[in-house]
Amino acid sequence: MTLTDLRLRLRALFLRARVEQELDDEVEFHLAMARHKHLAAGHSEEDAIRLARLDFGRVSSVKEDCRSVRGIIALETGMQDIRYALRSFNRNRNFVLAVSGTIALGLGLNLALFTLFNAYVLRPLSIRDPYGLYAFTWSDSTGQEHAFTWDEYRELLKQKSIFSDVAAVQGVYTRVEGHAFRGDLVSGNYFQMLGVGTTLGRPLLPKDSDAPGREPFIVLSYDAWQSRFGGRLDIVGAKIMIRGFPMEVVGVTPREFQGLGESPRDFWSPLSMAHRLQDGPDLFGAEHPESLEIIGRLRTERSVSAAEALLLAWSKQMTAQSTPEHKATGALLRSRATSIPLTPELLAVFSPLIAAFALVLVLACTNVASMMLARATARQREIGIRLSLGAARGRLIRQLLTESVLLSIPAAILGLIISRLTIDAALWTVFATIPKDMLELAHDVARPVDWRVLGFMFFAALISALLFGLAPAIQATRVSVISSVRGESTSDVRPSRVRNGLVIAQVALCTLLLIACGALVRTTMAMTTFDIGFHTDHIIAMEVTDSGRRRVMDALSTDPEVDAIASASSVPLGGRLPVVSASTGGGPTIDVARNEVSSQYFDILRVPLLKGRGFSIEEASPEAPVAILSAGAAARLFAGRDPLAQTIRLEAPERVVRIVGVASDIVTCCIAYGKDAAVLYSPASPSKTGNLLVHVRGEVETERHRLDTLLAALAPGAINDIHSLDQYRAVGIYAFQVASMIGMAVGGLALFLTLSGIYGVVSFFVTQRTKEIGIRVALGATTLMVTTLVLRQALRLASIGISAGVLLGIGVARVLASQMIFLRVFDGAAFAAGVLLVLSTALAAGYVPSRRAAEIDPINTLRYD
Amino acid sequence: MHRVSRLDLLQGTLDLLILRILQSGHALHGWAISERIRQISGNVLQANQGSLYPALHRLEHQGWIKAEWGVSELGRRARFYRLTSSGRKQLQQEADNWARLATAIGKVLEMA
Numbered sequence: 004m005t006l007t008d009l010r011l012r013l014r015a016l017f018l019r020a021r022v023e024q025e026l027d028d029e030v031e032f033h034l035a036m037a038r039h040k041h042l043a044a045g046h047s048e049e050d051a052i053r054l055a056r057l058d059f060g061r062v063s064s065v066k067e068d069c070r071s072v073r074g075i076i077a078l079e080t081g082m083q084d085i086r087y088a089l090r091s092f093n094r095n096r097n098f099v100l101a102v103s104g105t106i107a108l109g110l111g112l113n114l115a116l117f118t119l120f121n122a123y124v125l126r127p128l129s130i131r132d133p134y135g136l137y138a139f140t141w142s143d144s145t146g147q148e149h150a151f152t153w154d155e156y157r158e159l160l161k162q163k164s165i166f167s168d169v170a171a172v173q174g175v176y177t178r179v180e181g182h183a184f185r186g187d188l189v190s191g192n193y194f195q196m197l198g199v200g201t202t203l204g205r206p207l208l209p210k211d212s213d214a215p216g217r218e219p220f221i222v223l224s225y226d227a228w229q230s231r232f233g234g235r236l237d238i239v240g241a242k243i244m245i246r247g248f249p250m251e252v253v254g255v256t257p258r259e260f261q262g263l264g265e266s267p268r269d270f271w272s273p274l275s276m277a278h279r280l281q282d283g284p285d286l287f288g289a290e291h292p293e294s295l296e297i298i299g300r301l302r303t304e305r306s307v308s309a310a311e312a313l314l315l316a317w318s319k320q321m322t323a324q325s326t327p328e329h330k331a332t333g334a335l336l337r338s339r340a341t342s343i344p345l346t347p348e349l350l351a352v353f354s355p356l357i358a359a360f361a362l363v364l365v366l367a368c369t370n371v372a373s374m375m376l377a378r379a380t381a382r383q384r385e386i387g388i389r390l391s392l393g394a395a396r397g398r399l400i401r402q403l404l405t406e407s408v409l410l411s412i413p414a415a416i417l418g419l420i421i422s423r424l425t426i427d428a429a430l431w432t433v434f435a436t437i438p439k440d441m442l443e444l445a446h447d448v449a450r451p452v453d454w455r456v457l458g459f460m461f462f463a464a465l466i467s468a469l470l471f472g473l474a475p476a477i478q479a480t481r482v483s484v485i486s487s488v489r490g491e492s493t494s495d496v497r498p499s500r501v502r503n504g505l506v507i508a509q510v511a512l513c514t515l516l517l518i519a520c521g522a523l524v525r526t527t528m529a530m531t532t533f534d535i536g537f538h539t540d541h542i543i544a545m546e547v548t549d550s551g552r553r554r555v556m557d558a559l560s561t562d563p564e565v566d567a568i569a570s571a572s573s574v575p576l577g578g579r580l581p582v583v584s585a586s587t588g589g590g591p592t593i594d595v596a597r598n599e600v601s602s603q604y605f606d607i608l609r610v611p612l613l614k615g616r617g618f619s620i621e622e623a624s625p626e627a628p629v630a631i632l633s634a635g636a637a638a639r640l641f642a643g644r645d646p647l648a649q650t651i652r653l654e655a656p657e658r659v660v661r662i663v664g665v666a667s668d669i670v671t672c673c674i675a676y677g678k679d680a681a682v683l684y685s686p687a688s689p690s691k692t693g694n695l696l697v698h699v700r701g702e703v704e705t706e707r708h709r710l711d712t713l714l715a716a717l718a719p720g721a722i723n724d725i726h727s728l729d730q731y732r733a734v735g736i737y738a739f740q741v742a743s744m745i746g747m748a749v750g751g752l753a754l755f756l757t758l759s760g761i762y763g764v765v766s767f768f769v770t771q772r773t774k775e776i777g778i779r780v781a782l783g784a785t786t787l788m789v790t791t792l793v794l795r796q797a798l799r800l801a802s803i804g805i806s807a808g809v810l811l812g813i814g815v816a817r818v819l820a821s822q823m824i825f826l827r828v829f830d831g832a833a834f835a836a837g838v839l840l841v842l843s844t845a846l847a848a849g850y851v852p853s854r855r856a857a858e859i860d861p862i863n864t865l866r867y868d
Numbered sequence: 869m870h871r872v873s874r875l876d877l878l879q880g881t882l883d884l885l886i887l888r889i890l891q892s893g894h895a896l897h898g899w900a901i902s903e904r905i906r907q908i909s910g911n912v913l914q915a916n917q918g919s920l921y922p923a924l925h926r927l928e929h930q931g932w933i934k935a936e937w938g939v940s941e942l943g944r945r946a947r948f949y950r951l952t953s954s955g956r957k958q959l960q961q962e963a964d965n966w967a968r969l970a971t972a973i974g975k976v977l978e979m980a
Contacts, residue, residue, distance in 0.1 A: 007929065
């Protein structure tokens with residue numbers, strides 16, 4: 004397509020009326036002139052008109068021919084280009100394979116990532132009109148978001164002008180027969196609102212929620228039905244025990260429906276069963292707990308912002324009587340169309356991954372651009388001849404770009420295959436390495452190749468075609484007509500300079516990627532061996548219900564394998580602790596994390612008490628006015644003074660506690676954040692509150708399984724969660740281990756692409772300089788000298804690229820330093836390892852061509868011309 | 869279908885004629901070009917003046933001629949065509965081809 008053609012076609016497309024009018028005018032002018040001529044020749048007015056029309060032919064068909072010209076030209080030349088490209092591909096099958104294979108590697112990796120992203124974030128849930136579904140929360144002046152009470156939900160149901168239907172949901176997390184069993188207690192309209200049916204039996208209906216506890220019905224998910232109940236067809240009507248309460252199965256949901264949240268659900272029951280299945284305050288009781296999640300179907304005529312404004316007004320009205328800090332100041336609707344909502348935060352978390360993957364595609368494109376340039380140089384003569392015969396440069400560039408686009412088609416298809424293999428391999432690796440207890444919470448969803456994946460595939464393929472095709476096309480057509488026709492392709496022709504630039508860029512990006520991967524791997528290694536300040540071995544953590552605590556404690560205290568039982572309101576390595584403000588008289592006020600622990604806590608975790616003592620038996624209650632500080636908290640509150648027997652004041656709720664001991668620092672929240680800066684321990688008793696930490700004699704996993712089964716029989720439904728502390732630790736590190744594995748795979752691929760890139764350029768260097776090297780050898784250059792000449796070329800490119808990569812690495816590290824807390828960004832070892840790896844790769848890539856150069860026979864090469 | 873194939877047959881010749889007529893450097897409108905063709909060819913190519921216009925538009929799309937609106941000798945608005953530099957090159961090439969073909973055919977005819 005020539006530029007003129009494109010301009011005229013665009014004009015015809017966008018200014019259709021005007022172009023048509025011009026055509027009419029032009030024909031009209033012709034007919035007028037003809038009539039004028041015939042009149043002058045003495046014909047009558049009538050005859051003149053008739054003759055003019057006769058000479059002209061059928062006006063409508065002439066206009067039609069003119070119109071078709073606008074479309075035809077581009078098509079014709081496009082077909083020519085395609086035929087020409089296909090002919091030349093047929094002659095160079097290896098070239099086509101190398102190019103599409105390289106692009107497919109980079110594309111496949113990105114496609115795999117996109118397929119997963121699509122499955123979790125972009126693909127709508129299989130429910131009726133998913134894009135009309137929103138979760139609603141309100142926030143107070145501190146920004147804290149709130150759930151809803153039962154009464155508030157009843158009120159919201161009356162707001163028919165905002166939502167056409169509103170459902171309330173409350174999560175339940177329990178165990179059934181030694182497996183985690185997650186479900187949602189839902190209002191009776193839940194399944195109707197979502198338009199979700201059942202594969203077996205019936206869904207829950209509004210009448211099921213008529214009265215609290217009347218009808219203990221349960222709907223199972225397809226996966227739970229298959230994996231826990233063996234897909235029994237007589238499951239409908241069967242009774243299963245949940246929290247020791249018999250529930251009748253009324254239906255099984257379709258396989259595609261796994262609930263609305265990020266993690267899959269195993270069952271659904273009516274909200275009216277809350278008092279049976281839920282620990283904590285009664286949903287319908289006097290306490291009015293804020294425990295309901297609200298999901299509504301927005302009325303189609305309402306925009307999200309308009310609905311939010313209405314909901315804010317409603318929330319303000321609902322909280323008008325509340326304390327000032329509990330008044331609504333914001334209302335928020337979040338789309339529930341997909342299993343993970345697409346938010347800026349989500350993109351921010353995954354941006355390093357996306358960037359690394361995109362870089363690999365860019366590396367692949369660089370390689371291919373380099374190959375295309377080499378090919379273009381080899382075709383210099385052909386291009387020169389075509390130019391000298393008057394071919395327009397634009398036409399040639401278009402021809403070369405057509406080749407690129409055509410090459411991207413097999414690359415896209417190959418990429419799709421590679422992406423499926425990559426996903427399978429990645430999932431296999433994850434299943435092989437994931438901590439055992441994490442596995443049962445993993446959310447496996449369908450990962451179809453739908454129109455979004457295909458669209459991404461073609462888009463990415465086209466972008467890469469332009470990336471690898473444009474620069475070589477422009478460069479290749481910039482040849483000197485004279486010298487190329489004479490068959491000269493000297494080493495100072497610009498394409499080799501562009502190729503060198505490409506390789507330098509490639510080395511730089513590869514170095515950057517390897518440095519980042521190195522830092523990631525070293526961080527993971529550091530986390531794995533990090534001293535968390537306590538021992539996790541032989542300890543099982545359990546979350547128990549208040550109603551079942553008595554029976555659990557009885558069973559554990561008489562168990563011969565159980566050494567000791569401690570309790571903690573927060574299990575170590577189990578996540579963030581609540582924070583309170585603490586101050587000494589006159590000293591600073593600081594925020595301290597608070598954990599309520601029993602006296603055995605320090606014993607079984609083997610946390611040394613640096614000063615003072617542990618809690619006594621009499622003090623075993625959170626109300627006792629005593630506390631133990633972590634070393635960090637003591638240092639910050641007392642700055643070198645002895646904290647023992649001193650008092651500190653806590654706020655919200657306000658009280659004064661006396662320090663009885665100082666414990667050494669440990670990691671309570673998460674390994675990624677390191678040891679907690681300041682922790683305050685209050686006394687507690689395992690028979691009253693908190694998670695239980697049980698020290699066992701035997702092998703911890705065997706014991707965990709035995710206790711799980713034992714307690715399920717002795718105290719049905721009392722255990723919500725049971726894991727060894729070793730698993731807590733493994734889970735905490737796992738995300739980083741996965742990141743490291745991805746990093747190593749990406750780094751390896753990048754290194755491979757760089758290797759082949761350098762190899763290509765150096766080989767080409769040798770081919771181009773065969774004559775020169777032959778002369779050198781004839782003049783007495785030794786093998787070593789020739790090898791050095793070639794290797795020096797490889798090293799020169801590599802060292803420039805590496806320097807640029809290191810600078811880039813420092814730049815990226817500076818940006819990331821502000822975001823990552825534990826990650827060591829300025830990691831000298833990672834920098835050194837990255838540089839060494841790339842350097843040795845460059846040498847390896849240069850070695851083979853250098854040997855070939857050394858074997859050049861001067862006689863042959865000089866005779867060649 | 870029949871009409872199109874006849875157009876194809878004439879196309880190359882017509883293109884060459886149009887380019888040749890515009891070679892003088894003056895911008896000409898469709899009617900003037902049609903009259904020139906009639907005069908030069910001695911009324912041979914007079915019939916079906918309409919087929920001139922698709923050819924003109926085609927050449928314009930190829931970038932060989934350029935069109936602009938102007939005022940004709942009778943004071944009417946008309947579309948004037950002018951040869952571009954790449955059109956000049958194209959004319960040269962096509963004229964050469966034509967000459968070669970004519971020579972070749974002439975030789976063949978003489979031989980027979």
